[in-house]
Amino acid sequence: MNLEQLFLDNKEKTIEGRYLTLESVEPILKRLNTDNQLSVVGQSVQGRTIYKYVIGSGKTKIYLWSQMHGNESTTTKALFDFLNLLHSGTELAERFLSNFTFCCLPMLNPDGAFLYTRANANEIDLNRDSQALTQPESKILRAVFEEFKPDYCYNLHDQRTIFGVADTGKPATVSFLAPSYNEEREINASRQKAINLIAEMNLVLQEFIPGQIGRFDDSFNINCIGDTFQYLGVPTILFEAGHFPGDYQREMTRKYIFIALVSSFIGICENVVVVNRTKEYLNIPQNKVVFYDLMYKKVKINYDGNEKITNFAAQYKEELVDGKINFNAYIAKIDDLENFFGHEVFDAQGASYEDEDGNFPKIDQKANFCLGKEQKFVNGLIKK
CATH class of the missing domain: 3.40.630.10 (Zn peptidases)
Incomplete structure (x- = not known):
């Protein structure tokens, strides 16, 4: 059958x-x-x-x-x-x-x-x-x-x-x-x-x-x-x-x-x-x-003048707006992602993080940011 x-x-x-x-x-x-x-x-x-x-x-x-x-x-x-x-x-x-x-x-x-x-x-x-x-x-x-x-x-x-x-x-x-x-x-x-x-x-x-x-x-x-x-x-x-x-x-x-x-x-x-x-x-x-929706590896951040390479992850929240479900990505975890997986994984290869507020991600903020000068992420995904 x-x-x-x-x-x-x-x-x-x-x-x-x-x-x-x-x-x-x-x-x-x-x-x-x-x-x-x-x-x-x-x-x-x-x-x-x-x-x-x-x-x-x-x-x-x-x-x-x-x-x-x-x-x-x-x-x-x-x-x-x-x-x-x-x-x-x-x-x-x-x-x-x-x-x-x-x-x-x-x-x-x-x-x-x-x-x-x-x-x-x-x-x-x-x-x-x-x-x-x-x-x-x-x-x-x-x-x-x-x-x-x-x-x-x-x-x-x-x-x-x-x-x-x-x-x-x-x-x-x-x-x-x-x-x-x-x-x-x-x-x-x-x-x-x-x-x-x-x-x-x-x-x-x-x-x-x-x-x-x-x-x-x-x-x-x-x-x-x-x-x-x-x-x-x-x-x-x-x-x-x-x-x-x-x-x-x-x-x-x-x-x-x-x-x-x-x-x-x-x-x-x-x-x-x-x-x-x-x-x-x-x-x-x-x-x-063990999963996050989106994972970003080998990201360079600048926190209080100190640079380091780290990882972070974002998770979608399913939000009902005008009769439709929107999948909105928010930063959910920073640094320690050992033993976790991502449904989508991005390797920044040491590119620097930057968003409207600074040079490092913050928990619960919308996942809109740049990795280096070439990659802009909107709602967690690369803007094409």
Whole structure:
């Protein structure tokens, strides 16, 4: 099976980029509502609709939710690509629809999506509200869980560009976690199924992005929704869509999340969950904070009359302006960059640093500067 072609055949072309709001996805949901699959399950803090989409007639029940964090839209795009596949009329679609019942909350936090914030409109992180259930969105997620009684939970997220695969120098383009169900991080039958599915998805993804799959730390936190559902005995998988080189709009990563979803459901059909694949899972390197977006090496600076050669790094902040996400680069680290990597690296070869304020970079200032007389950098990149 050509999984890349499968993605291209089913990609939802009406959505792209990072800023994905309820207004973006409502027309798609209504178009896919061919047989009353769509329903309203509640409203957000600010009164936006939270939709549930249920499709399939199979006995194995899959619960998927995305954009629990409003600024994490990559998995939402991939989820709609997958829903298109289920409507494709192909043999694979029929196989999935007869084996599974899928229950999706495509955008759990529509207020955060509109504001492009991690938290909801009350500034609460919904992924730390699984016990207190103080927010309407958290209550909806839990109520649908209890009504649907899933066999598997898919917790769909994005992760920042700072994450790499251990110390390999490769970005963590996709990361997974089978959350713990207790403080001891033990493996019971439920968690084992999640582990086995992750091992299968990793096996498939390594063919496309070798060395770019990471594993999250499994410290137990009952306030996190994945840990809660795992604790309640339902195999739960955390998906994290990360950085692919040059892909700040996460359109390449979107493809790999789609491939992971498809391969996991094929795996369940083929019963890969009955084999103990813990060793494979643990061999996936852990995520590590090792990346900056932009790194500048061998830069000459003049600080209080003292010249020296140093390094510095800049990080993008994703800022919503007039309905668009701007990636604005700010100086984030100076000097000690040992054991860190840059998604873009510039070798100044001893050229002198200069900006409007002086001869050395300062933390949190915009990355607009010159290196020597020839290279002018605007928003962290060389002005051409």
